[in-house]
Amino acid sequence: MAVEQQTARPRLGVFKLTSCDGCQLTLLNCEDELLLLADKLDIVHFPEGASPGQPQGPFDLAIVEGSISTPEQADEIRQIRRCSRLLVTVGACATSGGIQALRNFADHEAYRKAIYARPEYIESLATSTAVAQHVKVDFELRGCPIDKDQLLELISAYLRGRAPAIKNESVCFECKRRGTVCVVVAADTPCLGPVTHAGCGAICPAFGRGCYGCFGPREAAATQALAAQMKTMGESEQQILRAFRLFTAASPAFEQESRRHE
């Protein structure tokens, strides 16, 4: 997979489904590295970075932002998959369904009627789901939004043919490495850090806030044990439910936990 020759630059496609564009913006925010990136990759399709056009496959690397929340998107993602050698999803929407997956817990029909004057013109699915529930995904980059350095690491690793140095540990690892004093232990602040996938650099606890879980559940997320701990700190069932039902509400581990507190 290592690509060394400049003459055959891998073709990159960036795609957007239901999302806020924040993760694509992370790519644009790469400023210093953007020219290097354009030098190593043939950026064929990138709606946030260029005038939108019809995507011209095939792609060596497809980066997909956003969740599947309409029937068209369910078709579109299959098409993207068909013409992409490697498909990477980025951000909470693409990897878990995003904040819009709150609809999965509500009456979709009622929402549609309450919001749109002519709901019959709106065609959307009753659920917002992760891309991996529809097609095979080669790598999921977490975050809401994703971390710029992790995105660059992912692309660099792809270009060199190495496994990206992206860890699936808890946010606590990042807190401890940067020497942040634990907000749970020292300040009784509820924090999802122990069950959340690392990658943000543990920003919130460094500013005295508990982790909101933007990166979604880590592997082996002990949500039940954490919920029990939040309860002993005086959090109500409703507060615990809300903590788990946020940016990655539909990720299996967090969904399961939030349902326990309904």
Place this chain on the structure above:
Amino acid sequence: MGRPMTDSQAYELKSMPRAGLQQLFALLVAQEFRLVGPTLSDGAIVFDEIATPDDLPVGWTDRQAPGSYRLEKRPDKRAFGFVVGPHSWKKYLFPARETLHRATFDKAANLWRQSDDNAVATAFIGVRACDLAAIGIQDRVFSGGEIVDQGYSKRRRASFIVAVNCLQAGDLCFCDSMGTGPEATAGYDICLTEFDHTFLLQAGSRRGEQLLAQLPVTAAAAHERDKLTAGLAQCRGQMGRRLDTDKLPGLLFANLEHSRWDEVAQRCLACGNCTLACPTCFCYSVDEVADLGGQPAQRERSWDSCFSQQHSQINGATFQPAIKDRYRQWLTHKLASWQSQFGTSGCVGCGRCIAWCPVGIDLTEEVAAIRNNASEPLSMPAYRPAAGAGSSGPFATLFAAAEAPVVAVTAETADTATLALKMPQAYRYRPGQFNMLSLPGIGEVPISISGERPGIVEHTIRSVGKVSAALSKLQANTAVGFRGPYGSAWPLAQCRDRPVSIIAGGIGLAPLRGVIRTLAAQQRQSEHPLRLFYGARRADALLFTRELSQWRRSGLRVAVAVDRHTPGWSGNVGTVTTLLRRKDMPARGLYLVCGPEVMMLAVVRLLRQAQVPAENIYLSLERNMKCAAGHCGRCQYGPYFVCRDGPVFSYDRLQLLFGKRGF
């Protein structure tokens, strides 16, 4: 405990007015030491750079409970009137993140790029007895064995230690149980004891003594000595926790299926905080990092923990998938395996893991619960200081790789190739050992040596991950980075005067090929049978097929089986164990086994049923490895490091754990 920095000579106890502390700081700064010590930050007493005694947490103390830490005002102006906080000194000696080296050759400068030596001369102010012991333990881990971590050692040599005796204990302290405190007895340059108006000072080294001579000190009075003795005794009496260490290593390993492990796994978050806060935990990860531009590839080391999945993961397997596995790994390592590996407990009784566990799991309580209803303690492997006798020679370094030209590449199967590497003249190895092979910017992996020719060493590599894929796709006239050899070898000397059976599964034939070649060459002169039982998934996954025929011709009895029949295959179908008949398993024979763990387990069962003694069976294990020096902690297997004590083990040493899930 640890490597005492303190001179044997006893220094006199001195007394100094409080104001002298400022002078001590000034003298250290004049000697160009950076001062680091306790200071208030974010609601805790942390370690950071300090300039004057005013930066110390004067008038503050800490109150700790499981999962809880609070600062409180003291009624007095003591600067060291607290116990331990969230940080430990390892953040300076073994930094949380560190660039190890750059892996490209700088042609202009004609050298391999190394990271800057950032061993800043540092004075540690206020090191408690438990933390002194912890530093001593990390000294053993990183610089007490055959392979020394140079960066750690440099930082350690550049440190000046000002210890502080504890006259008050916290609710989570149990250094008295661990024999590490509260009195600082060794490993410091100067030790302080703080009273309301004075400090007692004790030099522990010549340079400490020289510094002390420049301070406004007088000989300590008898009443001051008495006050110190009384203060230490009072501190011992105040310890809020105790740990019964009697036969603890054997007790934990005798009770690996105790119900308490399941119980604690229900509460444990596997967040890793206990290990990261622990002053002795040393596990680390090494990652290749490279940016998009022309910057050379770098290798970065960072704190890891046995609570991360990646810690025990190799391609295709996670050895500690469940939280129970990870907690049990941590506790048994800390309190038991550590004794076999380093000749000391891994616990110093500081209580950090209890305070900084978000759910307040208390290891003293867990151990007490396991003692309840426990099976009798097992006897554990003794600590052997020179355990890794195999890892030696000029190329068995820590991370500094030499370059080896790839002179030939042989495709063995669709996904497996053998690289012939030209080795430097001084390179020596024994069959069974392994090298760490690397490609700059891609990574480094352990690969066993599969044979040799004069000046050439062979590695047979199956593409299972990114690094092995890149290695197996190399062509002749390229180069790889290598360091080694590491680990233990097959017992060739014992193979001479008895029947030998070699049992291999899949790629497991590669580490055995060197032994087979040696024994096959001697077979004509031998009166004992030499047998090879080899199994692979399919016929097209069989390795060294041409050589198998050659071995047959030289008198080896070769039996081959494949798991699944494919067209054209007329041989045995079934697992390798179906080839083993009772008459092929004489009790006095020697058995060398390598393959997937489940296959080795099945083979061992058959051999044991055939009354083969455990010490006649040798296995080669595989685990995640980053350093190959027994430092990164990833290849732990109970009391062993697979890289250092293995990969080849006689089964009598493995019986403790082999086949147990979660190790």
